[in-house]
Amino acid sequence: MALIETKDLYKIYDVGEAPVHALDGVTARIEPGEFVAIMGPSGSGKSTFMNIIGCLDQPTRGQYFLGGIETGRLNRDELAAIRNEKIGFVFQGFNLLPRTSALENVELPMFYRSMPQAERKKKALEALKRLGLAGREHHHPNQLSGGQQQRVAIARALVNDAPLILADEPTGNLDTKNSIEIMELMVRLNRDDHITIVLVTHEYDIAAFSRRIIHFLDGRIVSDEPNIPEKQKREDGAA
Amino acid sequence: MINIPDTLKISLRAIRINKMRSGLTMLGIIIGVGSVIAMLAVGTGASEKIKEQLSSMGTNLLLVLPGSTTSGGLRMGLGSQPTLTKDDADAVLREIPKVQEVAPVLSGAAQVVYGNQNWSTGVYGSTPGIFVVRDLSLIAGRGFTEQDVRSATKVAVLGQTVVTNLFGSANPVGQVIRIKKLPFTVIGVLAEKGQSMQGQDQDDIIYIPVTTAQKKIFGTAFPGMVRNIMVKVRNAEDLNAVETELNNLLRQRHRIGPREDNDFQVRNLADMMQMAEQSARVMTLLLGAIASVSLLVGGIGIMNIMLVSVTERTREIGIRMAVGAKTWDIRLQFIIEALTLSLMGGVIGIVLGIGGATILSALAGWTTVVSPLSILLAFGFSALVGIFFGFYPAYKASLLNPIDALRYE
Numbered sequence A: 001m002a003l004i005e006t007k008d009l010y011k012i013y014d015v016g017e018a019p020v021h022a023l024d025g026v027t028a029r030i031e032p033g034e035f036v037a038i039m040g041p042s043g044s045g046k047s048t049f050m051n052i053i054g055c056l057d058q059p060t061r062g063q064y065f066l067g068g069i070e071t072g073r074l075n076r077d078e079l080a081a082i083r084n085e086k087i088g089f090v091f092q093g094f095n096l097l098p099r100t101s102a103l104e105n106v107e108l109p110m111f112y113r114s115m116p117q118a119e120r121k122k123k124a125l126e127a128l129k130r131l132g133l134a135g136r137e138h139h140h141p142n143q144l145s146g147g148q149q150q151r152v153a154i155a156r157a158l159v160n161d162a163p164l165i166l167a168d169e170p171t172g173n174l175d176t177k178n179s180i181e182i183m184e185l186m187v188r189l190n191r192d193d194h195i196t197i198v199l200v201t202h203e204y205d206i207a208a209f210s211r212r213i214i215h216f217l218d219g220r221i222v223s224d225e226p227n228i229p230e231k232q233k234r235e236d237g238a239a
Numbered sequence B: 001m002i003n004i005p006d007t008l009k010i011s012l013r014a015i016r017i018n019k020m021r022s023g024l025t026m027l028g029i030i031i032g033v034g035s036v037i038a039m040l041a042v043g044t045g046a047s048e049k050i051k052e053q054l055s056s057m058g059t060n061l062l063l064v065l066p067g068s069t070t071s072g073g074l075r076m077g078l079g080s081q082p083t084l085t086k087d088d089a090d091a092v093l094r095e096i097p098k099v100q101e102v103a104p105v106l107s108g109a110a111q112v113v114y115g116n117q118n119w120s121t122g123v124y125g126s127t128p129g130i131f132v133v134r135d136l137s138l139i140a141g142r143g144f145t146e147q148d149v150r151s152a153t154k155v156a157v158l159g160q161t162v163v164t165n166l167f168g169s170a171n172p173v174g175q176v177i178r179i180k181k182l183p184f185t186v187i188g189v190l191a192e193k194g195q196s197m198q199g200q201d202q203d204d205i206i207y208i209p210v211t212t213a214q215k216k217i218f219g220t221a222f223p224g225m226v227r228n229i230m231v232k233v234r235n236a237e238d239l240n241a242v243e244t245e246l247n248n249l250l251r252q253r254h255r256i257g258p259r260e261d262n263d264f265q266v267r268n269l270a271d272m273m274q275m276a277e278q279s280a281r282v283m284t285l286l287l288g289a290i291a292s293v294s295l296l297v298g299g300i301g302i303m304n305i306m307l308v309s310v311t312e313r314t315r316e317i318g319i320r321m322a323v324g325a326k327t328w329d330i331r332l333q334f335i336i337e338a339l340t341l342s343l344m345g346g347v348i349g350i351v352l353g354i355g356g357a358t359i360l361s362a363l364a365g366w367t368t369v370v371s372p373l374s375i376l377l378a379f380g381f382s383a384l385v386g387i388f389f390g391f392y393p394a395y396k397a398s399l400l401n402p403i404d405a406l407r408y409e
């Protein structure tokens, strides 16, 4: 069974005279364990697609099945529970709670599933340590570098053991070195933890880490091809 | 299941981050609750004081006043026509067994002189019954007796204010003072009574035998005339029965026909006191209502700040929703925040209100009583204000679309 399955998704915005077709009939399948990069020019509907498959937004028309469940039939709170348990988000702008420590930011998803404080703290500390942020637990976002903030956000996405990570331009605000580090982390999560990853990027260097690249144009999928990851290519070439 | 203690922690942090703003918002509630507490304390104090005076005056008192007589179709005011006599008083005591004691009173103002000191005061002519009826106690000398009344002796019992003004600290007993130029021997001094409910000095008074007052000081329109008769009833339950018997007896004595109006009136002091108490209660309510308006204004302040807070923190709400916050998680977060603000304000307001009441009673000399009920009321009310005015902003926040909240700028 596909993890993500969309059937003829439309998202139409009514602003001004002409309605904008942000999504114009998108049908896609993503299987568990895939690592997909979504590319396309600005305004082609990438973020709109991500928000809908992240249950943050609803399509104007069409169906979306997440793990076989039709999300259109769910109410607000059921969607909130799905976001909490099934999806980890990584955003371009990090989206951490301001004036709140890294630790508490990572604890947040567990907070909303009513996990006891002690267990929450233990798991959050583990996740932060795994991302190389030991010693930064009590820093607030404004006391962390961009790369560190994005790693806190990834720790938050991982901490509920969600099977799916959605990342909308996760490296958009980072320099090359930090971008590569984040992408290598994503690759490990996908390979070792079997987490399905869908990420949006403008850069081929970033998309190169994925195993499948989908191109969007004007709200439609214009190409969908497998990709051999950069590293693997190098290894193959060396062999 | 929603995690209240942790939600409370989030709210406390939000309040702490905006100390100044939270403080100003709370100020509205503080002033509201504080003034409710203080005003209720003033009102309750007033009615407590009335109650206290009621019991100090004796609850079992009836007052007989000369009543309105109709003469030639003209209705005369109360007390305009003297109709009561000392004999009426004696008859009341004799004929109505439920009456413990009576005191006919003939009073007026008079100039009193001792040596080169002089003082204008109220002179009350009465019988020894007055000491029982008015619950007077002596701190020096003795009161006058039936014998004094029979022989109309010129003896006087003085209140504390008179003593102070005429004698200073010297002992007045045995001295001779002049009332309207007539010499009177001081035979006793009364214990201090303090102010009456109307703020009158109850110690600025001289008691003399009623016969002396009638014959030598004030004179009478007809023999034995008194201004009023005070009647003390043995048991409070008998007040109404005695009132009826008094009416019958006096009608009979005054030869009033079945279709004629009384020429006297019986007043129940307890009833009068209750009326005064009633008006004090109305005052309490009024003060409380005015103070509640400021509490309402404080509540609107909370709502205002919560609306600002929701708008400011739209992105935060979006982030919380993205990681799984449900409708009531968001609602409770903001309701608890509003509730915390209003309850903190409420507690501080209660403390300040109690302080204010204490200061008021110290400075203005008012009796103030902070009742536990008013504290409970203020606390409950500020909680209600928090929930009521916190709900709308919380409701608004919880209905945001997650993506719109996240994208909010």
Ligand SMILES: Nc1ncnc2c1ncn2[C@@H]1O[C@H](COP(=O)(O)OP(=O)(O)OP(=O)(O)O)[C@@H](O)[C@H]1O
Binding pocket: A013, A014, A015, A020, A021, A022, A040, A041, A042, A043, A044, A045, A046, A047, A048, A049
């Ligand atoms: N809330 C909105 N109201 C109106 N139009 C919108 C809204 N959100 C997106 N759009 C429009 O939908 C289209 C797709 O936007 P989307 O954000 O999905 O693009 P994108 O592919 O993510 O672009 P970028 O690479 O610049 O992030 C754009 O034309 C945009 O103007």
Ligand SMILES: [Mg+2]
Binding pocket: A046, A047, A048, A168
């Ligand atoms: Mg985008």
